[in-house]
Amino acid sequence: MRYVLALFFYRVFLLLLTPIVLLVLLIRSFNHPEYRQRLFERLGFFPKPYKQGGIVVHAASVGEVIALKSFIEKLLVNYPDLPITITSFTPTGSAQITKLFGRRVQHGYLPLDIFPCTTLFLHRLKPKMIIFMETELWPNLIAQCDQHQIKLLLINGRLSKKSLTSYQKLSALMAPCLNRFDMILTQSQENLTHFLQLGAHQSRCVNSGNLKFDISVNEQVINKKAELAKLLFADDSQAKRTVWLVASTHEGDEAITLTAFKELLSQYPSLLLVLVPRHPERFEQVANLCLTKQLSLAKRSENTIINNEQVWLLDSLGELMAAFALSDIVTMGGSFSEVGGHNPLEPALFNKPVIVGHNMSNFNEIMQQLRQENAIIELTNNTPTNESSAQLVNEVSALLQQPTRQKTLGENALKVVLKNQGASEKTLAQVVNLLPTRVNITSTTPLGDNS
Known part of the structure; x- marks a missing residue:
């Protein structure tokens, strides 16, 4: 009743x-x-x-x-x-x-x-x-x-x-x-x-x-990867730039990321930041934020080749998996707030080292397994924006200086994916x-x- x-x-x-x-x-x-x-x-x-x-x-x-x-x-x-x-x-x-x-x-x-x-x-x-x-x-x-x-x-x-x-x-x-x-x-x-x-x-x-x-990686992802690579690495005469991809970002994530990125640029001037907002309605807002921070910007929607731009905004749909494949380091958005994070297994499928914020509550069991296999980097706790940015700077910089650690983290993450299928x-x-x-x-x- x-x-x-x-x-x-x-x-x-x-x-x-x-x-x-x-x-x-x-x-x-x-x-x-x-x-x-x-x-x-x-x-x-x-x-x-x-x-x-x-x-x-x-x-x-x-x-x-x-x-x-x-x-x-x-x-x-x-x-x-x-x-x-x-x-x-x-x-x-x-x-x-x-x-x-x-x-x-x-x-x-x-x-x-x-x-x-x-x-x-x-x-x-x-x-x-x-x-x-x-x-x-x-x-x-x-x-x-x-x-x-x-x-x-x-x-x-x-x-x-x-x-x-x-x-x-x-x-x-x-x-x-x-x-x-x-x-x-x-x-x-x-x-x-x-x-x-x-x-x-x-x-x-x-x-x-x-x-x-x-x-798994399907033919569509492979083809999309090749399409993005033509824009990202068009000039074979130049050394390929290191790519830091920050995926599925929410309100506040970009401020933390861009603050960290500006500091990283002083030590790694060729580092390219790829930003992928979670919701299409925020594409323009994020683009304006990048320009406000006085960072040069290219948009995926404009289909232009990346030259010396500092930020590439993926204002598109259905291309994130391919972008993971082209990145060197990945940070998952939604993990710096009450959102609870987004799926770290997607970049793990491509052997990528993954950094997440303090809140990955949407993926508690997955995170436990990634921790056990030394396959993830987490920011320590809920901190103000400037402290989260400082932690990001430290973690990204440490990975950029340790390519062997990058490789090990990526391999460990892939093992977790394959073991649990x-x-x-x-x-x-x-x-x-x-x-x-x-x-x-x-x-x-x-x-x-x-x-």
Whole structure:
């Protein structure tokens, strides 16, 4: 009874909130027209043409899409007769899906978790299974799937202590929500424990490992690397510049980085800083910050060859993995604040030494393994901007003077990645257990129907 009431009030609250949510999306669309152009998808109007009766996998944004790549490829091989649909919630995630999978999958935005919108979404696709990832818990949609006997799977489950505390305040809604999943596959034992503490039944929970280890270099990354190298190392007559890449930066990260970089330039004048902001709406802001710091700047969007510029701003999408391959030292953004860091395994795949800030709470288990293998450099604690910059100067300078240490750190990091791969296979096994591979499509919408 408590759950029924909690779900009812949740649905009413979100329904009342709908005009505000749509207004926020419209405001965001001033800088990013993509939010406005596909607004109807947020309301449950999955774009036609589409096929029904398949598997829906939700990947909120870019990081989740990349982490799911190996698993999605296995789904496509094992379920050749079922439509595989990947949903996202951000334009950047959408672009990444198109880039990685093209027309091999169906794609659209997952609608807002509002009763009429989710009803329309499910009516259009009539999926046999919906797969959510990490902490994507949509109580209304999950309840509707349960009602319609749609298989539910939560994969790569992640629940931090902070999220656990927040969700426990809504336990009347969240605990029953969790137990509507047929299985919950967590990325570590610690996360499994947190899901149990939130109220998930132990029989439904399995630690299957972290999908983020199952990354690899594909032909697309190789081709993109060659494309960027033509801009970065165009003049063969000159010695190649050392590249310090600072990836997935958030507000405040660039100030710390640029302060450190200006000091490093006095000792290493040919050092090139490559900055990659996490969110496209901040590209121009970061460019202006570089110019304010009186640093010469080149933009990837201008497609110009790098000559003597001090900063290269990657104001582009889908090129970070290739940029990792061309760098010498990598620092992961989002780790200097409450964001909790971004995936250090991506640069590790390319044997790169990685420096992170004090807060990598989004990757606790991964960080433990990297520490154990001497495969990561961490700033010591939460410090003011100038002290964080000073620590960065010390760590980057030490690596520049110790190429052997650079190589060892990179090799150790790659070993951690390779040693922990295999979560995609375990996840696929759970899908097959719930949804045998010999399944007929119940109904379809003709691909030629664009109405």
